[in-house]
Amino acid sequence: xxxxxxxxxxxxxxxxxxxxxxxxxxxxxxxxxxxxxxxxxxxxxxxxxxxxxxxxxxxxxxxxxxxxxxxxxxxxxxxxxxxxxxxxxxxxxxxxxxxxxxxxxxxxxxxxxxxxxxxxxxxxxxxxxxxxxxxxxxxxxxxxxxxxxxxxxxxxxxxxxxxxxxxxxxxxxxxxxxxxxxxxxxxxxxxxxxxxxxxxxxxxxxxxxxxxxxxxxxxxxxxxxxxxxxxxxxxxxxxxxxxxxxxxxxxxxxxxxxxxxxxxxxxxxxxxxxxxxxxxxxxxxxxxxxxxxxxxxxxxxxxxxxxxxxxxxxxxxxxxxxxxxxxxxxxxxxxxxxxxxxxxxxxxxxxxxxxxxxxxxxxxxxxxxxxxxxxxxxxxxxxxxxxxxxxxxxxxxxxxxxxxxxxxxxxxxxxxxxxxxxxxxxxxxxxxxxxxxxxxxxxxxxxxxxxxxxxxxxxxxxxxxxxxxxxxxxxxxxxxxxxxxxxxxxxxxxxxxxxxxxxxxxxxxxxxxxxxxxxxxxxxxxxxxxxxxxxxxxxxxxxxxxxxxxxxxxxxxxxx
Amino acid sequence: xxxxxxxxxxxxxxxxxxxxxxxxxxxxxxxxxxxxxxxxxxxxxxxxxxxxxxxxxxxxxxxxxxxxxxxxxxxxxxxxxxxxxxxxxxxxxxxxxxxxxxxxxxxxxxxxxxxxxxxxxxxxxxxxxxxxxxxxxxxxxxxx
Numbered sequence: 001x002x003x004x005x006x007x008x009x010x011x012x013x014x015x016x017x018x019x020x021x022x023x024x025x026x027x028x029x030x031x032x033x034x035x036x037x038x039x040x041x042x043x044x045x046x047x048x049x050x051x052x053x054x055x056x057x058x059x060x061x062x063x064x065x066x067x068x069x070x071x072x073x074x075x076x077x078x079x080x081x082x083x084x085x086x087x088x089x090x091x092x093x094x095x096x097x098x099x100x101x102x103x104x105x106x107x108x109x110x111x112x113x114x115x116x117x118x119x120x121x122x123x124x125x126x127x128x129x130x131x132x133x134x135x136x137x138x139x140x141x142x143x144x145x146x147x148x149x150x151x152x153x154x155x156x157x158x159x160x161x162x163x164x165x166x167x168x169x170x171x172x173x174x175x176x177x178x179x180x181x182x183x184x185x186x187x188x189x190x191x192x193x194x195x196x197x198x199x200x201x202x203x204x205x206x207x208x209x210x211x212x213x214x215x216x217x218x219x220x221x222x223x224x225x226x227x228x229x230x231x232x233x234x235x236x237x238x239x240x241x242x243x244x245x246x247x248x249x250x251x252x253x254x255x256x257x258x259x260x261x262x263x264x265x266x267x268x269x270x271x272x273x274x275x276x277x278x279x280x281x282x283x284x285x286x287x288x289x290x291x292x293x294x295x296x297x298x299x300x301x302x303x304x305x306x307x308x309x310x311x312x313x314x315x316x317x318x319x320x321x322x323x324x325x326x327x328x329x330x331x332x333x334x335x336x337x338x339x340x341x342x343x344x345x346x347x348x349x350x351x352x353x354x355x356x357x358x359x360x361x362x363x364x365x366x367x368x369x370x371x372x373x374x375x376x377x378x379x380x381x382x383x384x385x386x387x388x389x390x391x392x393x394x395x396x397x398x399x400x401x402x403x404x405x406x407x408x409x410x411x412x413x414x415x416x417x418x419x420x421x422x423x424x425x426x427x428x429x430x431x432x433x434x435x436x437x438x439x440x441x442x443x444x445x446x447x448x449x450x451x452x453x454x455x456x457x458x459x460x461x462x463x464x465x466x467x468x469x470x471x472x473x474x475x476x477x478x479x480x481x482x483x484x485x486x487x488x489x490x491x492x493x494x495x496x497x498x499x500x501x502x503x504x505x506x507x508x509x510x511x512x513x514x515x516x517x518x519x520x521x522x523x524x525x526x527x528x529x530x531x532x533x534x535x536x537x538x539x540x541x542x543x544x545x546x547x548x549x550x551x552x553x554x555x556x557x558x559x560x
Numbered sequence: 561x562x563x564x565x566x567x568x569x570x571x572x573x574x575x576x577x578x579x580x581x582x583x584x585x586x587x588x589x590x591x592x593x594x595x596x597x598x599x600x601x602x603x604x605x606x607x608x609x610x611x612x613x614x615x616x617x618x619x620x621x622x623x624x625x626x627x628x629x630x631x632x633x634x635x636x637x638x639x640x641x642x643x644x645x646x647x648x649x650x651x652x653x654x655x656x657x658x659x660x661x662x663x664x665x666x667x668x669x670x671x672x673x674x675x676x677x678x679x680x681x682x683x684x685x686x687x688x689x690x691x692x693x694x695x696x697x698x699x700x701x702x703x704x
Contacts, residue, residue: 205622208628234620236622236623237620237622237698241622241623248622248628249622250618250619250620250622251618251619254616456699457699460698460699461699463696463698464698469619471619472619472620472696474620494674
């Protein structure tokens, strides 16, 4: 008898012989069905749908999960800091399965060819509609980072995403990159939004007063469900504060506790925190704040297949880029949650039928830009991906482009976690380049920095990632560096982690007193000058024609 | 033999440890002498203990030039705030009378770099309590 796994491997071999035809779709269809993916034991009286960090990805994409996602301090070895084969072992998933493809980077390219792209807002719509068919009053909650991340979102100031998401009828959302359109644009959109834009931790910085609605209480299935919004706490630090000058954010743990007490006084039977804190921060919030039943965690892009329980709180993390939709059913009465059922639904785009209404809306939003989006700039021979604590081939490519196009010694590229992948053999379109670079502060600067300042930058960013106290973590990955190698001991305190900084083109040690020409992008400083990063990358790719990326061994990591 | 104040304080803590096993480590010992001196001058030479005193501050400053800080110590006669890592650590001392509704205060301070904020409260019975909280000042710019 041929097992499913054997069949798939046979399928991969056959696909290689036949070339990239329709076979992969067949393999995914053979292995999975829509009914299987949506199959769910409807439980209790309340259903919550969680969707987060889609970064304006409305079409199916490839998205390789990280192979390196280090947890430090008390988080060491805990979810979501378990990757690859270890994650498969932890949940008893076999290699080569749909789960292995969706949740890890193991054997990514070959499994991608078997199972096809993931995501697509039209597939998400099918899932949401199917859940609502079973539970019409299901709460649909968007964790934010929704309006940003694509060329069409940028060109329409987020309007395409607002239009598409409105068609899905969310009940509430919270935010992060939304604010990079500037406060005036955010206010303009929020005024028209048919659902609340929640952020209990957003304050007016002058008068220290709440600036947005903190929570909303919904009556569902005879229960009162309170949803408290928590926007990204480090908004003015990690993104340009000058774009929303009068707002202050922060974790504001005491404020969360205060909101929990307030909604309980108003009769909430279940308390949900719709959070853009990041997973480790949310775990600490669950330990410190009492009375939260469910944290719907966003920001750090973790796809965790089961709820993580911290005391009485369960944390749900629903991945990114439209790859997953979470469904959580709760049996709630006056004494709280009696029972629950949860599923992290992987959005296999070849298995889940697109909702034709949403598909038409997506095409309508794309139509004015279609030619520009789909223009092929080059091709890639290598897998291009971003996620991972230290480097990814997409950022290596961006760094190479910065060094060559801007004539620099060293390139810096921010440790963003958004941006889909491309498979070897894929065309690189203008849209693909935008998916990895799109933003409202894109100028690629060229400047001089001393060796000492470069060290300070690396130390500063490393502490945002590896500070053992999650409340000091900002949720990005390490800044990507081109043209310079270094060693990092993640177990050391700030100022002592980064050493052996080496200029790669000469092999010489970086001199703290010497200056180097550095090019980078996404500076949070106002009035940063330089060409838009996507133009720099496009010029480079079109000059090269075909991109080949070698494995990157310039960062040596210890203390894990 | 010359006993420095630092050693003397170390001895005092050692002695205290014999009485209460979970004696705190006063922040002053970790900070510079200017901070230590300011605390002892404020308390009249007494080593402050732990108690009901809290500092509210952002974990990471959004703008190091104006960081909102609040401090609360129910029953305090006065509270002194110090920024241990500033060139001049003194920030403010708040005095409360018997008629004060609450013994808490808010202010905004400038922080030169990542450092501990220290609060010391002198209680009505003359005893002193202290707490500290680290506020990070970062270059920023790489959040995902």
